[in-house]
Amino acid sequence: MIARLLRLAVVAVGLPLAGCFQPLYGPGLGSTSAAIGTFAIEAIGEHLGHQLKSELESQLNNGKPPEKALYRLAVEPRGSSAGIVADSAASRPQVMSYIVNARYTLNDVTTGKVMTTGNAQVQVSYDRDLQRFATVRALRDAEIRASRQLAEQIKARIMPVIAGLKD
Secondary structure: OHHHHHHHHHHHHHHHHOOOOOOOOOHHHHHHHHHOOOEEEOOOOHHHHHHHHHHHHHHHHOOOOOOOOOEEEEEEEEEEEEEEEEEOOOOEEEEEEEEEEEEEEEEEOOOOOEEEEEEEEEEEEEEOOOOHHHHHHHHHHHHHHHHHHHHHHHHHHHHHHHOOOOO
């Protein structure tokens, strides 16, 4: 009895909201599908920047440079590490947190107008080892994971702007 009432309540609440959500590449947002492959992504320095540019190229341009760029995306990532779990016996950090803040700007190439700007932030963890090379490699892996997450965030924030859903 209670389960039946609960199901009815979920349907009653969910049914009016069913039309409020629209998939990013749904039929109503054709302009976002057409925009894939039209992003000129500016070069970003250092390993983190290289990884982030590569991920953005993959997600926004299907992995290849645009034939005709309609949008220019500039991203400035800043990463920093901090210890979050310490080994009390060795008096050193054991688990590190890698935090990346990225400021991005999307411009229309033809007009030069700034379409949107924003910040994206991610935090990933990695283990710190006694062997230096293992720690360096763990940090590189954290940069790769962070760049993938940042690219997803940036894509999710700029696509609605291109579709005209948000100014």
